Amino acid sequence: MPRGDGKATTPTKTGRGRAAGHAGDTAHKADADANGAPGRFITTRVEIEGREQIRIVERPAFELPPWSTDGPLSVVGQRVPRVDALEKVTGRARYTTDIQRPGTLHVAILRAPIARGRVTRIDLAPALSLPGVRDGVTRADLPTIDIGGVPLLDPTVHYAAQPIAALCADSEELARDALRHVVVEYAAEPHAVTVEDALAPGAPLVRPGGNRSRNSPKLYERGDAAKGLRDADVVVTREYRTPVALHSALEPHGAVAEWAGDQLTVWESTQGIFNTREDLANAFGLPMTQVRVIKDYMGGGFGAKNGASTNAYLAAALARRTGRPVSCINERDAEQMDSGNRPATVQRVSLGARRDGTLTAIVLEAQIPLGIGGWQGGPAKIYHELYSCPNVHTSETYAYINASAMASFRAPGHAEGAFGLERAMDTLAAALGMDPLALRVANYATTNVEKLRPYTSKRLDECYRMGAERFGWTRGAAPALHSSIRRGRGMASLTWGAGGGPPAYALVRLNPDASADVLTGSQDLGTGTRTVLAQVAAEALGARLADVRVILGDTERTPYTGNSWGSMTVASVAPAVRMAAVDARRELFAAAAAMLSVDASQLDARDSVIRARGDGASITFADVGAKLGDVMIIGRGSRGPNPDDAHIAAFGAQFAEVEVDVETGIVRVLRIVSVHDSGRILNPTLAESQVEGGIIQGIGYALFEERVLDRTLGIPLNPTLHDYKIPTMCDIPLLDVLFVEHSDDQANHVGAKGLAEPPIIPTAPAIANAVADALGVEVNEIPLTPWRVRAAIGA
Amino acid sequence: MRLYVNGVTHDVAAPPHATLLTVLRDALHLTGTKLVCDRGECGACTVLLDEVPVYACLTLAVACQEARVTTIEGIAGDDLHPLQRAFIAHDAAQCGYCTPGQILAGIALLSRTPRPSDHDIAVAMSGNLCRCGTYPRIAAAIRTASETMRARAEGSDAAR
Numbered sequence: 001m002p003r004g005d006g007k008a009t010t011p012t013k014t015g016r017g018r019a020a021g022h023a024g025d026t027a028h029k030a031d032a033d034a035n036g037a038p039g040r041f042i043t044t045r046v047e048i049e050g051r052e053q054i055r056i057v058e059r060p061a062f063e064l065p066p067w068s069t070d071g072p073l074s075v076v077g078q079r080v081p082r083v084d085a086l087e088k089v090t091g092r093a094r095y096t097t098d099i100q101r102p103g104t105l106h107v108a109i110l111r112a113p114i115a116r117g118r119v120t121r122i123d124l125a126p127a128l129s130l131p132g133v134r135d136g137v138t139r140a141d142l143p144t145i146d147i148g149g150v151p152l153l154d155p156t157v158h159y160a161a162q163p164i165a166a167l168c169a170d171s172e173e174l175a176r177d178a179l180r181h182v183v184v185e186y187a188a189e190p191h192a193v194t195v196e197d198a199l200a201p202g203a204p205l206v207r208p209g210g211n212r213s214r215n216s217p218k219l220y221e222r223g224d225a226a227k228g229l230r231d232a233d234v235v236v237t238r239e240y241r242t243p244v245a246l247h248s249a250l251e252p253h254g255a256v257a258e259w260a261g262d263q264l265t266v267w268e269s270t271q272g273i274f275n276t277r278e279d280l281a282n283a284f285g286l287p288m289t290q291v292r293v294i295k296d297y298m299g300g301g302f303g304a305k306n307g308a309s310t311n312a313y314l315a316a317a318l319a320r321r322t323g324r325p326v327s328c329i330n331e332r333d334a335e336q337m338d339s340g341n342r343p344a345t346v347q348r349v350s351l352g353a354r355r356d357g358t359l360t361a362i363v364l365e366a367q368i369p370l371g372i373g374g375w376q377g378g379p380a381k382i383y384h385e386l387y388s389c390p391n392v393h394t395s396e397t398y399a400y401i402n403a404s405a406m407a408s409f410r411a412p413g414h415a416e417g418a419f420g421l422e423r424a425m426d427t428l429a430a431a432l433g434m435d436p437l438a439l440r441v442a443n444y445a446t447t448n449v450e451k452l453r454p455y456t457s458k459r460l461d462e463c464y465r466m467g468a469e470r471f472g473w474t475r476g477a478a479p480a481l482h483s484s485i486r487r488g489r490g491m492a493s494l495t496w497g498a499g500g501g502p503p504a505y506a507l508v509r510l511n512p513d514a515s516a517d518v519l520t521g522s523q524d525l526g527t528g529t530r531t532v533l534a535q536v537a538a539e540a541l542g543a544r545l546a547d548v549r550v551i552l553g554d555t556e557r558t559p560y561t562g563n564s565w566g567s568m569t570v571a572s573v574a575p576a577v578r579m580a581a582v583d584a585r586r587e588l589f590a591a592a593a594a595m596l597s598v599d600a601s602q603l604d605a606r607d608s609v610i611r612a613r614g615d616g617a618s619i620t621f622a623d624v625g626a627k628l629g630d631v632m633i634i635g636r637g638s639r640g641p642n643p644d645d646a647h648i649a650a651f652g653a654q655f656a657e658v659e660v661d662v663e664t665g666i667v668r669v670l671r672i673v674s675v676h677d678s679g680r681i682l683n684p685t686l687a688e689s690q691v692e693g694g695i696i697q698g699i700g701y702a703l704f705e706e707r708v709l710d711r712t713l714g715i716p717l718n719p720t721l722h723d724y725k726i727p728t729m730c731d732i733p734l735l736d737v738l739f740v741e742h743s744d745d746q747a748n749h750v751g752a753k754g755l756a757e758p759p760i761i762p763t764a765p766a767i768a769n770a771v772a773d774a775l776g777v778e779v780n781e782i783p784l785t786p787w788r789v790r791a792a793i794g795a
Numbered sequence: 796m797r798l799y800v801n802g803v804t805h806d807v808a809a810p811p812h813a814t815l816l817t818v819l820r821d822a823l824h825l826t827g828t829k830l831v832c833d834r835g836e837c838g839a840c841t842v843l844l845d846e847v848p849v850y851a852c853l854t855l856a857v858a859c860q861e862a863r864v865t866t867i868e869g870i871a872g873d874d875l876h877p878l879q880r881a882f883i884a885h886d887a888a889q890c891g892y893c894t895p896g897q898i899l900a901g902i903a904l905l906s907r908t909p910r911p912s913d914h915d916i917a918v919a920m921s922g923n924l925c926r927c928g929t930y931p932r933i934a935a936a937i938r939t940a941s942e943t944m945r946a947r948a949e950g951s952d953a954a955r
Binding site for chain 2: 081082084085086087088089090091092093094095097098100171173247248249250251252297298299300302331332525526527528685686688689692693694695696697720721722726727728729730732735
């Protein structure tokens with residue numbers, strides 16, 4: 001069964017196998033719907049994590065003009081505090097890990113200590129005989145559930161930390177202790193945990209179909225890259241390497257499951273409640289009506305939580321068997337070893353250019369070890385679309401290795417690709433004797449050169465200009481104060497498909513007391529979705545923000561909205577919420593018009609007061625509600641199609657200044673200026689928080705973060721937060737975040753594009769370019785640990 | 796064992812090896828204190844013993860019987876603590892999972908160093924991880940709370 005981000009399927013044609021199925025089913029319905037409104041169901045393009053899908057969408061019941069035609073907005077665009085901040089600062093916010101159902105059993109998972117082989121003997125009986133241990137399962141006890149290409153609890157071992165069996169007991173401690181009493185024996189077989197080992201002749205067979213993914217190498221060709229290199233005045237060729245990075249969300253993957261008869265309720269820390277519901281319904285053979293998935297507060301996802309997790313399946317299975325609520329929460333080492341990762345890359349890059357800097361060729365040969373499974377979100381795409389070069393050739397070879405499967409991780413592919421491409425651009429600039437920013441401007445792509453479509457908007461040029469000015473790009477680095485310190489400056493660019501799209505639905509219910517419930521099946525991962533959707537609804541209703549409550553994250557209470565991934569949420573859901581609010585307001589105005597004896601077209605609303613233009617008659621929402629009594633006004637909204645003839649993307653540029661101590665090899669980032677074109681900014685404070693967070697994760701990627709697997713043993717060596725280093729407060733530079741704000745009216749009627757993933761894309765190359773500038777030597781592998789820096793300077 | 800948590804005495808049946816974190820979350824249902832690493836690496840389970848911040852995952856509950864234990868649930872009285880207010884004002888919580896630990900570590904810093912420098916803040920808070928990257932905002936919130944608390948202290952001095 002397809003896992004959330006298409007791990008188990010090949011998502012190259014139309015994205016997730018599941019999405020393709022949806023599209024097919026609905027298309028069939030559309031064809032059959034000869035008596036319905038002609039053309040009600042149409043197709044539209046939606047880009048998810050760099051993969052373009054064709055989706056079916058129904059045209060919205062009515063069209064909304066772009067918000068920018070409404071004049072100045074009063075709630076949207078304001079720096080209002082998060083609507084759920086109080087719950088977070090008082091500890092009242094309840095996360096999946098905080099769900100405590102009476103009589104809950106707790107799961108511990110037995111994980112393989114070897115990278116490849118088989119279980120030759122397993123006996124749970126000694127563990128099950130312990131007091132407080134209630135049940136246990138192995139592969140034979142479960143339906144076939146595919147997790148990243150591996151059946152759940154497979155007795156064939158494909159990677160270290162693979163789940164082999166699960167026990168549940170009255171407490172987590174009892175369950176964990178009981179694991180030691182499981183009798184299990186393994187026969188180890190040779191493994192391959194590096195791309196070199198997996199692709200070597202005679203390598204152990206990692207997957208039955210071979211160690212290369214079926215369509216490797218994945219090729220892209222534009223123009224004639226070989227000729228482009230021949231025609232170049234200058235060619236640079238380099239090899240870049242990026243590490244495996246771990247999401248390390250502080251709330252681990254986890255789920256609590258409870259059955260009431262045949263009705264399953266699962267609380268899961270997920271970015272996609274409806275994907276999770278579908279996964280669970282398929283696994284347990286249930287209609288979707290019998291599965292409810294709830295996600296209220298969530299302690300981060302960053303791309304790794306896109307469908308039902310191992311935890312959810314095990315919790316649901318064990319809950320059904322025991323008749324008790326079951327909680328299955330990853331321990332930290334499990335979370336670091338087996339919950340997804342950003343795969344490593346090796347990128348061999350050649351750039352050719354004329355003396356004036358015009359690119360004549362971009363060539364990439366990349367190898368990407370996915371782990372035991374995963375989708376092919378490689379580094380090549382940004383090479384296709386960031387610069388206007390007529391001749392581009394990219395080749396990506398995806399290898400399977402005996403390691404846990406990859407998962408989407410904030411700007412998957414682009415963060416890796418940007419490191420190679422933007423480092424190579426700096427190397428080319430040095431070879432040409434050009435300013436790195438001038439080289440980028442010289443190759444500016446005004447249209448999407450991969451898809452051959454214009455952009456709905458692209459203000460990267462303005463990002464460059466504002467960023468360079470704020471940073472003082474032309475001034476050069478300030479001198480360092482100590483003789484062993486070198487200072488340097490670097491910059492890098494970003495693009496990211498961030499248009500969002502259908503399907504997304506919202507309902508707005510007006511209560512008699514003038515409060516309003518906004519219902520939409522989205523998720524707030526900590527990004528601020530609840531807050532910005534409340535702002536959108538308040539603005540479109542003309543209501544006070546305090547009167548609006550947003551209900552998300554519950555498949556039983558809300559209409560469908562897709563996963564919170566791909567920087568899609570605002571651009572997908574905000575238009576649906578705005579439409580639902582406008583729909584509700586029309587009804588409200590119809591009622592108020594009769595009460596005020598004016599024409600509804602003369603009414604306007606603000607701060608929950610309806611006023612008539614002209615004579616100034618007014619009535620509050622509450623008075624209308626009181627007169628209507630229990631009449632409930634319900635507005636319905638849906639996300640319409642994306643434009644056919646244009647591509648939607650976010651853009652940005654970052655400028656970094658660093659200090660490098662040549663004696664210790666320690667890099668310190670002093671400041672980063674980050675400028676973004678993400679269209680309309682719904683809440684500047686929350687947008688700045690998003691950008692800062694992306695940059696800080698980018699600093700970790702640039703300087704510290706690297707999963708280490710022992711090549712001989714095939715096991716992870718640093719599955720803790722002490723040994724896998726994420727940034728701390730001591731590592732944070734001055735951050736300066738700017739927006740080139742405008743309303744992208746062609747993208748959607750709210751005018752917003754995505755913002756969550758873009759800021760991590762240019763951070764590592766901007767920092768590495770600054771380190772190279774400081775040292776006068778190239779640095780072509782991240783993270784830039786002290787030993788790599790020392791090696792780069794030949795120390 | 797008898798624990799004094801957030802001003803309330805609790806008699807808890809827990810084994811001698813139970814951590815304070817387990818007892819707070821599982822026996823007292825004070826789930827604001829979070830379990831992330833379970834080995835003193837992340838600070839998400841930070842609580843106060845008297846006024847000293849400790850990692851509840853590395854602290855035996857039985858050893859806390861003589862102390863006042865304060866968790867995030869016990870910080871606000873009728874009013875929010877100035878640091879809680881400052882967290883809201885500076886948008887210092889994204890997902891919010893590390894926030895209780897951050898706030899308790901921040902309060903502990905402010906009680907021992909009422910006027911912390913930026914360096915003091917960075918060093919004192921570097922044991923509290925945040926994956927969303929709210930660090931600059933947490934630092935700003937601590938600076939703001941420091942000012943508010945000093946102004947309040949001076950105000951109450953003046954009133955006397």
